[in-house]
Amino acid sequence: MTTVYKFGGASIKDAAAIRHLGELLASVRTRPLVVVVSAMGKTTNALEALLAAARSDDEADYRSRLDELRRAHLATVDALFGDRAARVAERVAALFEELDRRHRAHWREPRPFHYDQTICFGELLSTTIVSAWLDEIGTATDWQDARELIVTDACHQAANIDWEATGRKIRALPRDGDRLLLTQGFIGGTPEGVSTTLGREGSDFSAAIFAHCLEAKELVIWKDVPGLFNADPRRFDNAVQLAQISYDEAIELAWHGAKVIHPKTLAPLRQQGIPLTVRSFEALDAPPSTISAEGASAAAPAFILAEEQVLLEVSPRDFSFMDEARQHDILGRLVEAGAHANLVDSGAMRLSLCLDSHPARLEPLVEALAADYALERHDDLTLLTVRHPSEPLLEALGGGREILAERRNRDTAQRLFRSSECPGTWHIPR
Numbered sequence: 001m002t003t004v005y006k007f008g009g010a011s012i013k014d015a016a017a018i019r020h021l022g023e024l025l026a027s028v029r030t031r032p033l034v035v036v037v038s039a040m041g042k043t044t045n046a047l048e049a050l051l052a053a054a055r056s057d058d059e060a061d062y063r064s065r066l067d068e069l070r071r072a073h074l075a076t077v078d079a080l081f082g083d084r085a086a087r088v089a090e091r092v093a094a095l096f097e098e099l100d101r102r103h104r105a106h107w108r109e110p111r112p113f114h115y116d117q118t119i120c121f122g123e124l125l126s127t128t129i130v131s132a133w134l135d136e137i138g139t140a141t142d143w144q145d146a147r148e149l150i151v152t153d154a155c156h157q158a159a160n161i162d163w164e165a166t167g168r169k170i171r172a173l174p175r176d177g178d179r180l181l182l183t184q185g186f187i188g189g190t191p192e193g194v195s196t197t198l199g200r201e202g203s204d205f206s207a208a209i210f211a212h213c214l215e216a217k218e219l220v221i222w223k224d225v226p227g228l229f230n231a232d233p234r235r236f237d238n239a240v241q242l243a244q245i246s247y248d249e250a251i252e253l254a255w256h257g258a259k260v261i262h263p264k265t266l267a268p269l270r271q272q273g274i275p276l277t278v279r280s281f282e283a284l285d286a287p288p289s290t291i292s293a294e295g296a297s298a299a300a301p302a303f304i305l306a307e308e309q310v311l312l313e314v315s316p317r318d319f320s321f322m323d324e325a326r327q328h329d330i331l332g333r334l335v336e337a338g339a340h341a342n343l344v345d346s347g348a349m350r351l352s353l354c355l356d357s358h359p360a361r362l363e364p365l366v367e368a369l370a371a372d373y374a375l376e377r378h379d380d381l382t383l384l385t386v387r388h389p390s391e392p393l394l395e396a397l398g399g400g401r402e403i404l405a406e407r408r409n410r411d412t413a414q415r416l417f418r419s420s421e422c423p424g425t426w427h428i429p430r
Ligand code: ADP
Pocket: 007, 008, 009, 010, 011, 201, 222, 223, 224, 225, 227, 228, 229, 230, 231, 232, 233, 234, 258, 259, 260, 261
């Protein structure tokens, strides 16, 4: 049975990291093995900035950003291969030329389409370099273009998977026992061969697609943290690692914004009972976290922070109520804008929506709502979500801060605060 590994940008951010990845993979005897890899470091952010420069017609800025990205990738190739760098450098340079060509061909088309034709190069570049490095150190590797395997519709930037077609393609791959199969996360393609992307941070989901289609034994996501914690260990000074978690609990954590796993990752695994292991690529001996059907659906509290939140308070301009028809209209506009509300709270005359401050999605939505409704907007907010909360816990976490919006159901409480009133590091009250 196949095992699937996924490595994120941090695990291949530079030559030293790629060397470390090579050692890790060389030491693993597990076969068949599929390895899904993201773009190097913060490349996708850099590509998004490049696209923004291109679309605002700032040719000089576009060019200098492209040169900087090319220089950074070629510097990694040089550091890895030394005087044998020429062949790989040539392939990397050719990918940058192709990126530039695609940009020139598509920059007048709608942004999501242009986005997918250019941003997919982050993963194509990283896997080209990693594949060459694995060959160099004698780990036999087959590089596969995920755009030919992950079949999607043409909903650019958030493409939907054609599970049937994807399953057929993935299962038809040669499964030579010894060679590991290396491919890209985050990217897919339409049946016509047009590149698509699955949404930011989507490489975890790509790995789950491979695991699902191959009925894998296990999916291992290698992270810069030892596993899944009851809160982001970088933000909570006393976060505790969870050894075993149920799919259902992990899905709730991811859905509410625990950045460690992309929310779409778990459902395709749960259906076949494929366990997901989250482990550290730095501390290889550290005990991991396992998400499976056997995992405890712990009623223990867990905490999720979402920053850079915006609160929109929407009210009718006339004297009507915020009834179902109004709510339907407002939420419909969110769907049209491709926006997601992290919290929805309604009163007689208003609907409060808390959203990520994502300019490309938020601003068109604000404009559309302001045309028909009275709108009050608050920026720079932090949303704290607590799973399985108790009253004293919420009280202690609130710290006397003003609550701008709140929502509570049986097992989850959400509170929206001003970021300026929130601590840099949080502490879970005992
Ligand atoms: P990747 O390189 O795979 O994209 P991410 O940066 O998306 O990795 O995810 C790892 C980060 O997730 C960690 O560095 C950690 O700060 C953050 N994180 C947020 N919530 C949690 C949590 N509950 N448990 C572990 N890590 C978390």
